[in-house]
Amino acid sequence: MAHDERDWSGDVTARSDALDLEEGVFEKDDPKAIAASLKASAEASERRKGTPYGSAMSMLTFYINRAGRHLSRERKAVLEDAKHELRKAFGRED
Template identity: 50%
Template sequence: MTNKRKNWSQQVTGNSSALELEDGVFTLGSARKIAESLKRSADQAKPDANAAYRSAMSMLTFYINRAGKKLPDDERQKLETAKDELRRLYDRPARKR
């Protein structure tokens, strides 16, 4: 399998035409910073707040899913918390647990 084909998910998160992501967005120090960065990127790309929210949440979920079992538990928890922060930033209802 070629490197191009093996690393398609890295290309999506790094070069997505949907959002211009800040370098290292998913490794920022806090869930709040990750959510704020995703919101900035989504708001710049999508003038409609609903579309911006969906794009930001989709990119975050995509990253978590692609990392799979290789994502350490503490990082996964930070990214799941970033989802909650993103919901707050867009005034969306909290996730039911």
């Protein structure tokens, strides 16, 4: 990955027009806290495209995909668990 690609993805994560994210949201250790923060950001945003659920899940998925192999197994597990918690928070669980 070229240096400017890393800068681009970090810039998108930090200053996305879709959501104003809480600083350090993806570094939290509690999947429920990550989900709650993303949900609050998505519901508060007037600039997002699509639904709050879609925006929040897209941002979480984007972060996981861009971090890719640089995520530890433990960190990736927390973020994947946050997806599950986000679905629950939005009433999307079966």
